[in-house]
Amino acid sequence: MIRSTFNVPGHLAKRVLAVFALSLGLSPLAQAAAPEPSAQTVYAQALALSDRLLPLPAWSQSPAFAAFRQALLDAPEGLDTAGIALHFNRSQHAAKLGFSHYALLAPQPDTPATSAPAAPAPLPRLSWPRPGVALLSIPSFALDAAQMLPAAQALAAARPEALIIDLRGNAGGALPAAASLLGLLAPAPVDAGVFLSRRWYGQGRDEPDAAALAQMPALATLDLAALSQALQTTGVARLRIPASPAGGFRGRLLVLIDGHTASTSEPVAWLLRQALGARLVGQHTAGAMLSSEALPLAGGYRLRLPVADYLTPNGQRLDGHGVQPDLQVPPEQALQIALETLG
Structure with a gap:
């Protein structure tokens, strides 16, 4: 994601996801108190969001997506944080889903307040x-x-x-x-x-x-x-x-x-x-x-998901x-x- 420049703004994603987060047990307080989620918990939440938000319903109903779902069910036991994201991304790449801007992003460590801000985009x-x-x-x-x-x-x-x-x-x-x-x-x-x-x-x-x-x-x-x-x-x-x-x-x-x-x-x-x-x-x-957004999941994971065709x-x-x-x-x-x- 490459993130689309004609992106839906973050506040739209937040409004839409407020409802979905509650239905999936993803309230901020629940996330803070919960133990580190398993791979199957993260995958289940990612798939639920995909089923609800992918622009074309056919994208999540295709044979390729079915193969991708099965690959997530067959994930090895004991995956660590990086491994959970890696297995998801390798599986969706191997399945050739037919659409872009779809990835699981692993949790990032807290950024110190004193760290330098991100470099601005270069000007024309x-x-x-x-x-x-x-x-x-x-x-x-x-x-x-x-x-x-x-x-x-x-x-x-x-x-x-x-x-x-x-x-x-x-x-x-x-x-x-x-x-x-x-x-x-x-x-x-x-x-x-x-x-x-x-x-x-x-x-x-x-x-x-x-x-x-x-x-x-x-x-x-x-x-x-x-x-x-x-x-x-x-x-x-x-x-x-x-x-x-x-x-x-x-x-x-x-x-x-x-x-x-x-x-x-x-x-x-x-x-x-x-x-x-x-x-x-x-x-x-x-x-x-x-057009895509990075949507929050349990444990600090985020799902990069296309939300508009x-x-x-x-x-x-x-x-x-x-x-x-x-x-x-x-x-x-x-x-x-x-x-x-x-x-």
Whole structure:
């Protein structure tokens, strides 16, 4: 998990899980007083959450998931804390479940209050590999919209003839940052796809086609609160990016991708090609695009679980498939070849 940059915010997960935690005996007081849980206790709780929250019920009803359940039942006796998580993760990997962002995280030791805070995500960088050609390197979308502004404003002021956006190694981030990039570049509104939660799929619906997706209501505002509210109430969060007030970018556009371009970076690359005519240069992306949360279990374990499906406007699921480049080249050569492509 890679954690999806179009993630459901933590407060949504907390509201949903408050009910589930009580039903599973996972209240904070119970966890504090209880002895270290057995592997079967942790696995039972993880499976119960999976059955209730995985967006598509079919995912937990498949033959592959049945094999995974059996592997957990057959867990060796006496597994230690690390072994419980390792057996779960090896078993789900071996079962080839068909969806990403699913893992058991072992308890972490208490972090001393004096320890250094986590390093902030690197900011976008704007450079000029040659006159008239701008290179916007975005190592991560784990930013807020304001952190995208300096590079975006410099790009808008410079008005380059061609733009290369480097998403190699970008493992995802947050909806506001991704939306701000697309909003900067889009000369016309962009239909950015749909998130669907268990509330929508759980009513026996099939996967929607492009026509059905187009009829779904778009979020009025592109923020995490609006996304959370939509997924709670209707199970549907359709994203529509407004056109740039400045007219957007109309020059030649190339996007660099590789096997570590994942999560939110994947629909960004897909949308830049579909809506703005960008050419993608590099290698096939990771195919790990679901919205997920790390949900609490007994004993300090957490279950990384997808809580919302994502479909492109034409009904394509990027999770498990990824995005193919238009020009497949080794990642380390992608920038040089992109420059050569521009002539």
